Amino acid sequence: MAAPVxxxxxxxxxxVSRVLACLIEKDVDFQLIPINMSKGxxxxxxFIKMQPFGQVPAFQDESISLFESRAICRYIxxxxxxxxxxxxYGTNPLAKASIDQWLEAEGQSFNPPSGALVFQLAFxxxxxxxxxxxxxxxxxxxxxxxxDVYERRLGESRFLAGDEFSLADLSHLPxxxxxxxxxxxxxxxxxxKNVGRWWSEISSRESWKKVVQMQKSG
Amino acid sequence: MSTSTSLVxxxxxxxEVDFELVPVDLFAGEQKQPxFLAKNPFGQVPVLEDGDLTLFESRAISAYIxxxxxxxxxxxxxxxxxxxxxxVKVWMEVExxxxxxxxxxxxxxxxxxxxKGVSPDQAxxxxxxxxxxxxxDIYEARLSSxxxxxxxxxxxxxxxxxxxxxxxxxxxxxxxxxxxxHVKAWWEDxxxxxxxxxxxxxxxxxxxxxxxxxxxxx
Numbered sequence: 001m002a003a004p005v006x007x008x009x010x011x012x013x014x015x016v017s018r019v020l021a022c023l024i025e026k027d028v029d030f031q032l033i034p035i036n037m038s039k040g041x042x043x044x045x046x047f048i049k050m051q052p053f054g055q056v057p058a059f060q061d062e063s064i065s066l067f068e069s070r071a072i073c074r075y076i077x078x079x080x081x082x083x084x085x086x087x088x089y090g091t092n093p094l095a096k097a098s099i100d101q102w103l104e105a106e107g108q109s110f111n112p113p114s115g116a117l118v119f120q121l122a123f124x125x126x127x128x129x130x131x132x133x134x135x136x137x138x139x140x141x142x143x144x145x146x147x148d149v150y151e152r153r154l155g156e157s158r159f160l161a162g163d164e165f166s167l168a169d170l171s172h173l174p175x176x177x178x179x180x181x182x183x184x185x186x187x188x189x190x191x192x193k194n195v196g197r198w199w200s201e202i203s204s205r206e207s208w209k210k211v212v213q214m215q216k217s218g
Numbered sequence: 219m220s221t222s223t224s225l226v227x228x229x230x231x232x233x234e235v236d237f238e239l240v241p242v243d244l245f246a247g248e249q250k251q252p253x254f255l256a257k258n259p260f261g262q263v264p265v266l267e268d269g270d271l272t273l274f275e276s277r278a279i280s281a282y283i284x285x286x287x288x289x290x291x292x293x294x295x296x297x298x299x300x301x302x303x304x305x306v307k308v309w310m311e312v313e314x315x316x317x318x319x320x321x322x323x324x325x326x327x328x329x330x331x332x333x334k335g336v337s338p339d340q341a342x343x344x345x346x347x348x349x350x351x352x353x354x355d356i357y358e359a360r361l362s363s364x365x366x367x368x369x370x371x372x373x374x375x376x377x378x379x380x381x382x383x384x385x386x387x388x389x390x391x392x393x394x395x396x397x398x399x400h401v402k403a404w405w406e407d408x409x410x411x412x413x414x415x416x417x418x419x420x421x422x423x424x425x426x427x428x429x430x431x432x433x434x435x436x
Binding site: 063066067094096100105107112149 | 315
């Protein structure tokens with residue numbers, strides 16, 4: 001019986017929660033090792049050895065040590081293809097390509113503006129950092145344009161990459177959770193009919209509910 | 219030639235895959251026309267057509283090509299070794315999430331902004347050079363222990379750095395690479411591969427960008 005994989009980081013981190021959601025979808029046993037970022041644990045030499053950029057998460061599967069949440073998720077899906085949700089990364093190359101396409105769209109187009117808004121609206125106040133109204137406005141506009149594309153897409157397709165929930169949809173959960181549940185900008189999502197329907201569906205998956213619960217108790 | 223299109227072409231050449239390049243006129247705004255938006259709703263280049271598959275996002279396209287043609291040409295993904303393949307995925311995400319956001323605005327200021335009759339914004343260049351420098355410090359440490367990013371083998375992770383760095387090296391910002399001996403040696407190595415050199419010849423900004431690629435099945 002293989003040892004559980006290890007995930008290093010706080011549950012509140014969007015990137016860490018991305019990996020946790022994937023592990024739960026794939027029914028892969030894991031051990032979460034908390035990293036206290038306010039105490040600078042992510043900048044200590046032992047952590048830097050695992051993650052040279054000093055960011056969370058870091059990940060270990062026996063002798064394999066990885067970082068970058070989307071790379072970790074792809075690895076989990078490839079190695080544990082037969083476990084849990086088998087459709088998560090597609091069961092054929094065409095499905096996988098479509099999922100990769102939307103995972104890239106998330107990483108390149110959705111994440112920068114939504115991540116900036118999460119920082120400004122959810123984290124900066126907690127860290128007592130002054131908010132930048134200019135950046136908030138700019139990123140809200142950018143995110144709106146991306147969500148207009150999503151609105152059209154989700155009118156044609158139940159989920160981003162096709163008719164099945166996939167890693168591409170999953171990757172959007174962490175930032176959107178903060179914006180919808182933790183700030184007053186949730187209407188960016190809920191005012192768009194198809195995006196709102198999609199958000200409701202993906203966020204009510206058992207795997208995501210478990211992650212949110214971990215965040216609340218973590 | 220757009221950086222993203224060059225990326226895919228380099229990958230196709232390394233995999234020795236035949237393809238047809240279909241021009242799309244960026245300066246005439248062809249990529250925002252309905253017939254193109256039907257292929258990529260984000261209105262960006264390139265788009266790949268392979269039989270019934272239409273794919274956008276250059277990194278998803280290159281990963282698809284490298285996977286589909288894994289048995290031919292150069293082994294870009296290390297698919298036969300789980301550990302090596304995982305590290306390729308990690309450093310592909312590093313390019314996407316750490317390197318690209320810092321280098322793209324610099325290249326934009328040097329090359330795109332002057333096309334609109336505006337002078338490059340030195341503050342944006344300096345700000346991003348500082349960010350890029352910090353990323354490259356980590357690359358310097360990494361490349362002191364391995365010859366390439368994912369290990370002692372050239373991979374898709376290194377390849378993804380070619381187009382933007384090629385443009386950067388023609389500007390005064392090249393010092394950010396040249397000042398770091400291991401990064402410099404790595405750059406000289408990957409850019410002197412025959413495929414890389416051939417692609418560099420085709421990379422001159424301001425031309426009609428070829429955007430739509432049809433991969434012919436072997």
